[in-house]
Amino acid sequence: MGAHTTLFVTHNQAARIYRECCGIKFATLPEMEKFFDQALDKALYNVVILENEDTKEKLSDHTVEYHVRDYLKENPQYKPVGEYEENQILRELLAIRVAGVSLYRDDGELQDNTVMPTIDFKRDSARVIAQKLIERNDKTWATARSFLGG
Numbered sequence: 001m002g003a004h005t006t007l008f009v010t011h012n013q014a015a016r017i018y019r020e021c022c023g024i025k026f027a028t029l030p031e032m033e034k035f036f037d038q039a040l041d042k043a044l045y046n047v048v049i050l051e052n053e054d055t056k057e058k059l060s061d062h063t064v065e066y067h068v069r070d071y072l073k074e075n076p077q078y079k080p081v082g083e084y085e086e087n088q089i090l091r092e093l094l095a096i097r098v099a100g101v102s103l104y105r106d107d108g109e110l111q112d113n114t115v116m117p118t119i120d121f122k123r124d125s126a127r128v129i130a131q132k133l134i135e136r137n138d139k140t141w142a143t144a145r146s147f148l149g150g
Contacts, residue, residue, distance in 0.1 A: 003044070004041075004044050004045055004046045005044060005045055005046070006045070006046045006047075006048055007040070007045050007046070007047050007048070007060035007063055007064055008047075008048050008050055008055070008057040008058065008059055008060060009047060009048075009049055009050065009059060009060060009061045009064050010049070010050050010052075010053050010055065010059065010061075011029070011049055011050065011051050011053070012053060013059065013061040013064075014032050014036070014047075014049045014061075014064075015027065015032070016061075017061065017064055017065045017068055018032050018035065020065075021065065021068045021069055021072060022035070022072070022079055022080050022082075023079075024080060024081075024082035024085070025082070025084075026082065026083075026084070027080075027082060029049060029051075031080065031082075032049060033047070033049055035080050036049070036064065036068070038071075038078065039067060039068050039071040039072070039078075040064065040067045040068070040071070042071070043067045043070075045063075045064075045067065047064055091110060091121045091122065092110060092121070094121060094129070095110040095111075095112065095119075095121035098112055098119065098121075098133070099111075099112035099114065099119075102114045108122070109122060110122045115136055115139075116136075116139075117132045117135055117136070118132075119132050119133070
């Protein structure tokens with residue numbers, strides 16, 4: 001493949017392009033760099049995100065934005081999912097797996113109140129959810145052992 005041309009954008013420009021094109025409010029510098037490299041590789045561009053806004057480099061934010069939009073139009077399946085959105089998806093999947101049809105979902109809630117301790121998959125931290133699942137499991141094993149005479 002041919003040589004790549006380097007395009008420079010400031011951190012603020014990169015964040016704006018990422019936010020507007022991908023619909024993600026917050027992204028880390030490594031997340032943006034990885035995505036821009038992926039999106040502009042076919043067009044033979046490397047993107048360098050400059051942390052210093054006061055730069056002497058010729059900025060290419062319009063070129064980067066054009067190619068990002070074109071890339072996402074052709075490859076919508078590669079649109080990045082931000083950490084917050086990914087966290088929400090994983091919480092919902094875990095809630096469905098744990099509570100099944102008993103999951104309380106009214107008004108955007110994600111709660112399992114069928115077994116103690118109750119779990120609020122929306123508000124409990126991941127550590128608290130893990131502790132509650134372990135506690136539930138311990139109770140289940142204790143009940144099973146009591147039936148077995150142990």
